[in-house]
Amino acid sequence: MIVLDNVPSGALLLAVGVLFAAGVYLLLERSLTRVLLGFVLLGNGVNLAILLAGGRAGAPPITGTDDPEPMSDPLAQVMILTSIVITLALVAFVLAMAYRSWQLHGHDEVQDDLEDTRIARLAIEDAPSYADSDAVESGVTLDEEAVAARDEVALPDTVEQPRNRGGDGS
């Protein structure tokens, strides 16, 4: 028999809220270690939230006992169990990144992306983000430019001196 009472516990709600707030506060840091700590706190908050969604507390979800009390929802627990182990793997991975960052740069802070910073700076200056010779204003209209276009045409064999007609013509 599964617990069917859904009314949440105020104490757990408080824990969820504080874990989220502290987690988000740390998550918005630049130091990867603090970001990681924030993520772990956030993960704990999420786990409690899933637990709350499963309903009230109850007996352990193990059958065959004589406990008359209804069991807590096993599905929520399965999800949380998965989440706990994955968080461990994630912690290891982010730590490896933090260590690598420290090895390369002497600190473990997440830097702003250089390319994005460059684009932002150029946008403020109203300068083009990349060199595009085709976008440079030539001063004449395109149909005036088209006038200069010459085809690579066949010259009759009778011509003594082939004129240079390639490229931009005469």
Next chain:
Amino acid sequence: MLLVLLAHGVLALAAPALVAALGRRAFWVLALGPAGATIYALAQATAVLEGRAPAEHLPWIPALGLAIDLRLDLLAWVMLLVVGGVGALVMLYCSAYFSREARGLGRFGGFLMAFAGAMAGLVVADNLLLLFVFWELTTVFSYLLIGHYADRTSSRRAAMQALIVTTAGGLAMLVGVVVLGVTAGTWSLSAVIADPPSGPAVTAAAVCLLAGAATKSALVPTHFWLPAAMAAPTPVSAYLHAAAMVKAGIYLIARFAPAFSDLAAWRTVVLVLGGATLLLGGYRALRQHDLKLVLAFGTVSQLGLLTLLLGYGTRATALAGLALLGAHALFKASLFLVVGVVDAAAGTRDLRKLAGVGRRLPVTALAATLATASMIGLPPFAGYVAKEAALAAWAHDDDLLGRIMIAVVAVGSALTVAYGLRFLWGAFKPRLPASAAPASSGVGQDEVPDEAPDVAHPQPFWMVAPPLVLAVLGLAVALVPQVGERLLGPYADTYPVGDPGHLTLWDGLTPVLAVTGAVLLLGVLMFWQRTRVERLQGALWFPDGADVVYRRLMRSLDRFASDVTAGTQRGSLPFYLGVILVVLAVGPGVALAAGLVGQTGAGALPVAADAAGRDDVLHLGPFAMVPWDGPAQLVVVLVVVVAAVLTARARRRLKAVFLMGVAGYGNAALFLLHGAPDLALTQVLCETLTLVVMVLVLRRLPPYFSDRPLAASRWVRLAIGVLTGLVVMMFVAAAPLVRVHLPVSVDFPEEAETFGGGHNIVNVTLVDIRAWDTVGEISVLLVAATGVASLVFLRQRSDDVLRLGPAGDDEPGERAARAGARQVRPGSWLLAGPTLDPGKRSVLFEVLTRVLFHPMILFALFLLFSGHNTPGGGFAAGLVAGLALTVRYLAGGRYELGAAAPVHPGLVLGTGLFLSAGVGLVALLAGQAALESTILDLHVPVLGHVHLVTSLFFDVGVFLVVIGLVIDILRTFGAELDRQAEPHSRAVGSHGRTAHRAGGDRA
């Protein structure tokens, strides 16, 4: 028809090879494609004229309504003749026009061929979506052909401009097509035309279609791409920009006009755009000095006229429009080809430089004269017949709109006469006028040539013949106007309104004839006074051209795009995360709050309403909650809360990590109190392992967080954190209160026993009921373990495990450590203890490790095998075993780890995953669903009754994966970091030390 299109495709693909093999003569072969289309059309003439339109059907993507439906009705037939006939002649012309050494001819031939195929497909398509596909194909090939000289900036820019303008229209058209298809409930073009839907949506769709047509056919205000497209080779101008592609828009108008020309919006757009284009094109053509540009603006003007005629919506104008469409294709293609001949012969297209060309190229001059006569509407040419029919139609209508149309067309025609004569005279005049220089300088042109170019040279047959053929055809068809009327009449009859029109050479002395006479007179007058007209045009104020506006628009678009990018894509992780979280709080948060307002009493959340009478339940607004599940819960929650807040405030790394650990253990206690022993066990084990790992890494990082944030940004972060916490609390409080159904897990207890053969529901769910999720999860673990190792093992992640043995090694440090290890005495507590620096050893720790390790492994095995019925299972067992290994490593160093787990972690991880997934495969082989368990009750002689569930093997797989993960983490953060920290380790290690010191100093 399908065969014709396929032939085009095959020839297009073969074109590069053909040109490589045959040189420019390959165009003779390529001409077979359009010629085949023409022959096919002629062969079907009887059927088409009798109203039996041949149709073909080939399913393509039925789910989208996209099928290759081809249908050759009268309009398609006329268009196919134009496209095929002109195409074949242009191909032949190409075979002589380009020099033998011209670059990229193979590519050019392929594109031109592919374009011809796409154009043929466009006119015969009878499926709305297929029509759009071909439409866009012509755009793409036009882009490639305009940009043929890809090394020239002007070509690239012209091509890009044409592409952007026509694609923008194409997108609008796609919207129109989709709206039309959905409203009509069919994608068949002929069905939609036969029974057009109506309503505001359809009106919008029709306008969208017109937008597509307007961009494609270079109507005002998107006309500017066409003159710029003259950067393309001249045969392309003749084919795409006179006969074929620009006619696609006209075709679209002609196709949909019978259905939609009665819409006021349609008529307004068509008449305004058509009239403006007609006049503007003619006006601009009068100022051009380049022969191609004169023709290009002339084409713009004529396209406007065609739009007027075909879109006007009466039978008589439609007849005139279709006739003019054919006539225009003939004379304009011919004139462009003539320009090519003149250009090749004289080396210039500037009509101020050309003189005396006519004497050397008499046949070409004849072709030009015939074509020009048709263009300016001189009897008895095709252009005259068509224009007379148009004027007569409006005169017959005898209403105000008709009179306005006559006036507009008359002015436009007078301009046509003027620029037509300007073209002809400019190209073939016998000698340069003496007063050329001062006259031209008046309009602000730069250098003005004062001498005629070298003598023009006669040109080969294949260049001279095609324009002449086209020009003569323009005369020939006009001599038998009754045949034209009989041929084209059935199309005009598909228009719902108006009296049938007539094509005739002589209609008696009518007012229309007077108008024509006046038009010719006015045109000749303008030509005669051309220097004055030019000067007047130069003096008149003229607003910025549409091309200037277009370029300004594109520049602003670029700037806007980079501003948006700069504003949103800041490259800052905290900024991105902050935005995401604020959106979470503001978007769904506000929505939820708005929904909850006033949800009390009768309208309350269902669970809260049910709990209304209970003593233990507090009601706070719409929410209902119990204060706690037990007093112990409250105490633990307070611990967690304090620990979390202190973690956020801590400035020392180690302190922060330990406080986080306290919060984590608190969570474990909460799980236990909630009735989740499995979770509590796993959480405790994971938390311990996390702490160990963090400490292992933190010993190499500076003790304090180096980043000291500004006060302002800290308050912002705090605000976002608190806001997010509140919103999440609201969600979590509301979610359980809206549950109205029984949870899925209500049947789990029974299922776990019956099918899973176990009492521990959580474990049975992991290994059986939701086993696929677990397979996915352990795959993630494997990936993470691999990622960790590859980030830290900078030298190749060696396959061999660090062993205590005589195996050779290249690094001196390793050798020294081994030297110590060889002196292991049988009596020492740990195998690798002597490898450590004596100052770092702790005998007590070594003794404890010696005592604890084997019991811990045994405990792990116990958890593994009993987990199906009591708390435990693969995850917990793996973590316990992993902790045992961790203890060994901490006490004895990295060689101790190698001795305790003498296997490569990759092997353990792989075996585990294989075992878990393999169990599923075995179940498949046994005829069950993948990962389904089988329960075996066996009697083993010594052990007695054994209850074996096959999912145990799955759990063993999970167990191995977790152990593999832990070994990988220990090897990486433990052993490898040790090695890099040792004084004799090289390369990266030394760099790391320097940086470490720097980081430490800064902190």
